[in-house]
Amino acid sequence: MPDIAMEHAFLPDSPPVQEEDLTHAFPGGLTDPSILRSFNSHERGPLKCRNHFSKILAWPWWLVDNNTRFKAIIEQSGLSQLARCTYRFVNTVLISSFVERWQPEMNTFHMTVGEMTLTLDDVGTILGLPIIGKSISVPDVTDHHGVTLLVYGFGITERAAHEEVSSAGANSVRLEWLRSQFAGVTDSDPEEAMQCAARAYLLFLLGCTLFSDKSGRRVPVVYLGLLMDLGSIHTYVWGAAALAFL
Known part of the structure; x- marks a missing residue:
């Protein structure tokens, strides 16, 4: 996986991720969906990924x-x-999973462990x-x-x-x-x-x-x-x- 900068890193005493965390709303998630309107609208199957x-x-x-x-x-x-x-092959399911957690209003990924985003340093390093x-x-x-x-x-x-x-x-x-x-x-x-x-x-x-x-x-x-x-x-x-x- 690319080296993506994380705003909130794992803490040594962080509790393990539970099954319900992966299938229900994120813990500590939004209480006011009017701010990030796209938060609950990412329900679709695997995306079609272009590979050149x-x-x-x-x-x-x-x-x-x-x-x-x-x-x-x-x-x-x-x-x-x-x-x-x-890449010769692209994992469309994995990419789709990341897209499901992408918030266009904030340009960040909302993960069960916190938020993370791509930085210019990441782009310079990866590409x-x-x-x-x-x-x-x-x-x-x-x-x-x-x-x-x-x-x-x-x-x-x-x-x-x-x-x-x-x-x-x-x-x-x-x-x-x-x-x-x-x-x-x-x-x-x-x-x-x-x-x-x-x-x-x-x-x-x-x-x-x-x-x-x-x-x-x-x-x-x-x-x-x-x-x-x-x-x-x-x-x-x-x-x-x-x-x-x-």
Whole structure:
């Protein structure tokens, strides 16, 4: 399990957890449910969890011999470890149990032993992402602006950009489209093509990990704006952005 910061630790003389504690209301729980309205509304079966392990594994840039320049750009970005933080299998029942105890009003887990929450230090430790640096802010973009980002970021035609945005919907691009268009880059390609492929992969990686959505197949174009200057990607506080997004 990840190292999650706890606000209330176990006490040496704490009584053992009883069976009724696990099946009834938490001891010392809420007396006024009007404050945390979601406290008693988490009754559902196991959740459907999105897992992009197979997608990431389908773009194995780290195993290709003839792409040292591409590898250098990805490693320099500071995001390469996200490709190594995925899991082949996900325990949906365990994750659902944690979600049942999550209070969106407080951003904390309400457990039988007390409250606990994720901190920036946890994110930095678990994901290895920077938590100090330039803040990340992405404004809403129009369809026209999204197409412009694709044209300049990926070096494709305006027509191709329009077609992809229309196909993906929600001013996004498909994860599979990014892989199919840019996965074949090698050291023999021009520098501009190498940089476009690197932006495509990093957008693909963000869509598979930090900023994945319920569709499980696309990523918003707006994040491409953060990847235009490949030399400054590592200076952003990706850890803080991940925590805020979650």
